[in-house]
Amino acid sequence: MNAEEKYLFDLWGYVNIEGVLGEDELAKLNALIDAQDYPDPADDNIHSQRFGGFLKWEDEAFRNLLNHPRIMPCLAEIVGPKFRLDHVYGILMKDGNPGGTLHGGGTPYDPSQYYVFRNDRMYNGLTVVSWALTDMLPGHGGFCCIPGSHKSNYPCPPQFRPVAENKTCMAPVHQKAGDVVIFTEALTHGTLPWTASHQRRSILFKYSPGHASWGRERYDEALLNLMSEEDQKLMLEPPYVSHRKPVV
Numbered sequence: 001m002n003a004e005e006k007y008l009f010d011l012w013g014y015v016n017i018e019g020v021l022g023e024d025e026l027a028k029l030n031a032l033i034d035a036q037d038y039p040d041p042a043d044d045n046i047h048s049q050r051f052g053g054f055l056k057w058e059d060e061a062f063r064n065l066l067n068h069p070r071i072m073p074c075l076a077e078i079v080g081p082k083f084r085l086d087h088v089y090g091i092l093m094k095d096g097n098p099g100g101t102l103h104g105g106g107t108p109y110d111p112s113q114y115y116v117f118r119n120d121r122m123y124n125g126l127t128v129v130s131w132a133l134t135d136m137l138p139g140h141g142g143f144c145c146i147p148g149s150h151k152s153n154y155p156c157p158p159q160f161r162p163v164a165e166n167k168t169c170m171a172p173v174h175q176k177a178g179d180v181v182i183f184t185e186a187l188t189h190g191t192l193p194w195t196a197s198h199q200r201r202s203i204l205f206k207y208s209p210g211h212a213s214w215g216r217e218r219y220d221e222a223l224l225n226l227m228s229e230e231d232q233k234l235m236l237e238p239p240y241v242s243h244r245k246p247v248v
Contacts, residue, residue: 013150014183081246082210093194132175149188
């Protein structure tokens with residue numbers, strides 16, 4: 001993670017890393033989603049816009065994102081070298097799908113979702129790596145946040161929570177297909193309504209420090225056996241402290 005990326009993450013609570021995936025990789029990942037024949041997400045149900053199970057698909061393309069070499073050093077800097085996969089899901093949105101209200105923030109303090117700076121480095125709780133499989137550009141909608149709110153000392157005022165009504169401090173975060181946004185869950189963030197003619201397709205891997213767990217999910221032996229690399233298997237271990245090996 002270079003100095004510019006660290007500065008922007010500390011400043012904003014997120015950083016966009018451009019062009020991590022190439023055209024061939026994007027084509028394969030999108031084709032695998034197309035093959036599932038998912039129903040269109042419902043306009044009135046944000047949970048219908050989420051899907052999972054792709055880590056167990058026969059093709060390893062999605063599993064390869066788990067420990068992508070461009071992302072692993074960033075997680076080691078942001079979360080620490082002993083991080084684990086907490087949970088993962090994908091997002092599909094079509095034209096007209098509603099967004100979600102802004103949530104999270106530096107205050108009140110949440111021991112599972114936090115940002116602190118000590119000992120000349122940052123420490124984060126639950127941290128998200130969001131892979132854009134399609135463009136999410138100005139006017140499209142999708143991910144948004146209040147930049148810098150991961151360090152806020154006051155709670156977010158209720159009138160700032162609805163994304164469509166917050167013209168004061170909310171900012172959309174744009175990505176081209178192949179870009180990766182990494183953000184701390186301590187950031188106040190949400191989702192703008194989707195207005196583009198193409199689907200929004202994002203894959204969210206959420207990582208925690210090795211000793212912590214935000215979700216209840218535990219990974220079974222079948223998934224563990226699909227992992228081809230040792231650091232992938234380390235990230236699927238349950239949370240603990242003593243003698244945990246660094247992932248990177």
